[in-house]
Amino acid sequence: MSNRVVVTGLGVVSPNGVGISAFLDAIQKGVSGIKFIPHYRDLNFSCQVAGMPAFEWESLKNYISEVTFHGLKGTNIGYGLAAAMDAWKDSGMAYDTDEPRWETGCVFGNSIADTEAMKNVISKVDNKEARKLGSRVVEQAMNSGVTSYISGRLGLGNKVITNSAACATGTQAILMGYEYIKHGYAKRMLVGSAEHVDTYVFGAFDSMRVLSRKFNDEPERASRPLSITAGGFVPGSGAGALVLEDLDFALARNAHIYAEVLGGSSNSGGQRQGGTMTAANSTGVKRCVNEAMERAGITGNDIDLVSGHLTATNADRQEIVNWTEALGRAGDDFPLTNSLKSMIGHSLSAAGSIETVASILQIVHGFVHPNINLEDPNPEIADLINLERLPVKMIKKEVNIVAKANFGFGDVNSCLILSKYK
Amino acid sequence: MTREEILAELKKVIAPYTTNKEMLAGIDERTDLIKDLKINSANLVDIIIDAEAKYDIEIDYDSADKMVNVGNCIDVISEKLTEKK
Numbered sequence: 001m002s003n004r005v006v007v008t009g010l011g012v013v014s015p016n017g018v019g020i021s022a023f024l025d026a027i028q029k030g031v032s033g034i035k036f037i038p039h040y041r042d043l044n045f046s047c048q049v050a051g052m053p054a055f056e057w058e059s060l061k062n063y064i065s066e067v068t069f070h071g072l073k074g075t076n077i078g079y080g081l082a083a084a085m086d087a088w089k090d091s092g093m094a095y096d097t098d099e100p101r102w103e104t105g106c107v108f109g110n111s112i113a114d115t116e117a118m119k120n121v122i123s124k125v126d127n128k129e130a131r132k133l134g135s136r137v138v139e140q141a142m143n144s145g146v147t148s149y150i151s152g153r154l155g156l157g158n159k160v161i162t163n164s165a166a167c168a169t170g171t172q173a174i175l176m177g178y179e180y181i182k183h184g185y186a187k188r189m190l191v192g193s194a195e196h197v198d199t200y201v202f203g204a205f206d207s208m209r210v211l212s213r214k215f216n217d218e219p220e221r222a223s224r225p226l227s228i229t230a231g232g233f234v235p236g237s238g239a240g241a242l243v244l245e246d247l248d249f250a251l252a253r254n255a256h257i258y259a260e261v262l263g264g265s266s267n268s269g270g271q272r273q274g275g276t277m278t279a280a281n282s283t284g285v286k287r288c289v290n291e292a293m294e295r296a297g298i299t300g301n302d303i304d305l306v307s308g309h310l311t312a313t314n315a316d317r318q319e320i321v322n323w324t325e326a327l328g329r330a331g332d333d334f335p336l337t338n339s340l341k342s343m344i345g346h347s348l349s350a351a352g353s354i355e356t357v358a359s360i361l362q363i364v365h366g367f368v369h370p371n372i373n374l375e376d377p378n379p380e381i382a383d384l385i386n387l388e389r390l391p392v393k394m395i396k397k398e399v400n401i402v403a404k405a406n407f408g409f410g411d412v413n414s415c416l417i418l419s420k421y422k
Numbered sequence: 423m424t425r426e427e428i429l430a431e432l433k434k435v436i437a438p439y440t441t442n443k444e445m446l447a448g449i450d451e452r453t454d455l456i457k458d459l460k461i462n463s464a465n466l467v468d469i470i471i472d473a474e475a476k477y478d479i480e481i482d483y484d485s486a487d488k489m490v491n492v493g494n495c496i497d498v499i500s501e502k503l504t505e506k507k
Contacts, residue, residue: 065441067440134467
């Protein structure tokens with residue numbers, strides 16, 4: 001049980017940058033990936049902005065055969081494949097293998113299949129043309145579509161599983177991969193998550209009145225975590241992926257090591273004590289963070305950076321309250337905290353993995369990315385912590401330990417403790 | 423349509439489903455779709471659906487089962503085209 005687990009590869013498809021170098025540049029400069037979507041205006045959505053990656057669909061031919069590419073329609077699968085293949089390549093390994101890689105598994109999460117792609121299926125069935133659907137629908141409709149495409153391309157032969165825990169999916173996937181290696185069941189796990197917020201899911205969130213609606217004419221300002229004018233989140237799409245390895249296994253092949261996963265926790269507030277389908281039980285959140293720190297062998301004082309969930313809803317303030325209580329730090333003592341969602345919106349299942357990639361880049365390159373759009377911080381948050389702890393410009397500094405947490409519908413929580421590799 | 427004409431068209435239908443482009447260029451009536459062209463057996467369904475659309479014919483399940491090599495495919499397609507007339 002003393003195995004250490006390290007990160008040896010990174011891949012990302014983000015609304016503000018596709019590929020690690022573009023993404024790193026964007027988060028250092030505070031570049032927004034939020035755009036106005038004319039189609040959403042035509043559909044009478046209240047929120048008409050979104051974070052959509054500038055993803056070249058044809059680029060998937062760099063990763064999979066033309067036969068596999070032909071008939072691939074699931075946008076979430078495309079994003080997940082690209083991020084996972086990039087992470088794999090980044091870790092210094094080849095794609096092709098004749099033998100299954102028995103030592104390597106995959107935990108990759110997502111929410112639902114691409115409903116827009118499924119629309120064609122529904123209309124064919126309703127038109128009594130089910131026999132024309134062909135062989136490629138089921139594999140993309142199934143929740144395990146993403147992991148199936150990834151593991152098939154790379155011949156992954158250990159545990160292959162798709163997880164789903166709403167907005168906590170990404171951090172949970174990484175934690176599950178970490179635990180599997182830690183327990184000695186696998187030497188390497190390709191982990192991450194993907195999300196494509198299609199028109200129909202977007203519409204359903206729009207109807208819940210939880211989306212940003214007052215900045216449709218200024219899309220780059222629309223995602224405003226921690227701000228007094230934060231009026232809802234901006235849906236985003238994309239994927240993040242990491243290669244996790246047993247330390248000795250990684251050292252034996254001279255792999256480049258980005259960072260270490262020290263531990264984590266995933267729990268639920270049970271939809272009790274104020275927790276509901278859509279709101280977090282604060283006791284559950286704090287337990288999750290405390291368990292993560294305890295398992296990582298650190299205390300709240302060791303944390304240099306909190307990568308928050310912080311979606312830009314009225315839950316932001318309570319999240320800060322929870323962090324102050326879980327870490328036992330407030331006011332001037334509160335750790336530096338940022339929300340990547342200010343730049344890319346909230347990419348639901350993919351949020352945790354994209355934000356973890358960002359966290360690791362901040363550890364590796366020694367910086368704290370800015371919270372953009374925080375020109376008018378919520379005064380009720382200013383009562384809790386020194387606002388300088390919420391940087392609005394990039395800070396260059398050594399970052400040793402990051403706490404990365406996400407909280408999702410169903411009252412589910414996940415927290416990871418990431419560290420510089422020493 | 424002659425058998426040669428159907429073969430030429432069939433190549434286009436099969437093309438998206440095989441990575442073996444050299445083999446595809448030189449196919450003849452004996453070429454086996456799965457063994458020679460390495461087509462995933464699940465994708466045979468897609469070739470049949472595409473052929474139905476291309477020739478505006480309907481290939482029933484029993485006929486589809488016969489479409490193992492290129493010659494069988496041409497047999498079934500020309501039979502269905504004749505029925506259509």
